Amino acid sequence: xPIAKGDALPSATxxxxxxxxxxxxxxxxxxxxxxxxxxxxxxxxTPTCSINHxxxxxxxxxxxxxxxxxxxxxIAVNDPFVMGGWAKATGGEGKIRFLSDPDGxxxxxxxxxxxxxxGGLGTRSKRYSMLVKDGVxxxxxxxxxxxxxxxxxxxxxxxxx
Numbered sequence: 001x002p003i004a005k006g007d008a009l010p011s012a013t014x015x016x017x018x019x020x021x022x023x024x025x026x027x028x029x030x031x032x033x034x035x036x037x038x039x040x041x042x043x044x045x046t047p048t049c050s051i052n053h054x055x056x057x058x059x060x061x062x063x064x065x066x067x068x069x070x071x072x073x074x075i076a077v078n079d080p081f082v083m084g085g086w087a088k089a090t091g092g093e094g095k096i097r098f099l100s101d102p103d104g105x106x107x108x109x110x111x112x113x114x115x116x117x118x119g120g121l122g123t124r125s126k127r128y129s130m131l132v133k134d135g136v137x138x139x140x141x142x143x144x145x146x147x148x149x150x151x152x153x154x155x156x157x158x159x160x161x
Contacts, residue, residue: 030099039130057074064161112128
């Protein structure tokens, strides 16, 4: 059953590219005692993710943070090097966190895995956004069509803050 509002996030280990190389990020620590906006994309560097989804969060970063959010992060089923490259290429480095779910374990644990093997992408994550407070989902916005970034865009989260 997919994650829902009011559910606690499952424990997982993300990867993040830092100046010291790839580092593990424990989800329990990442969300502990914080209010976090997390949005997921099917893949870094893909058109909808790069042109329509990520830019909404970069453009609205300050507005989101000014409403009591401690951190904004994007996650994808990509390796940490790809996520780090995407952060640099988009100007998002240092503005939001670019987290890797390398084997899709977090997406699967959420019930948000998406089979895109027909398009050569394998198993990825559905496109969604969520507001998480101390590890519990306060708001959840899942796209019906992974090729669209409307209900999971920053404007929706801003309206929920």
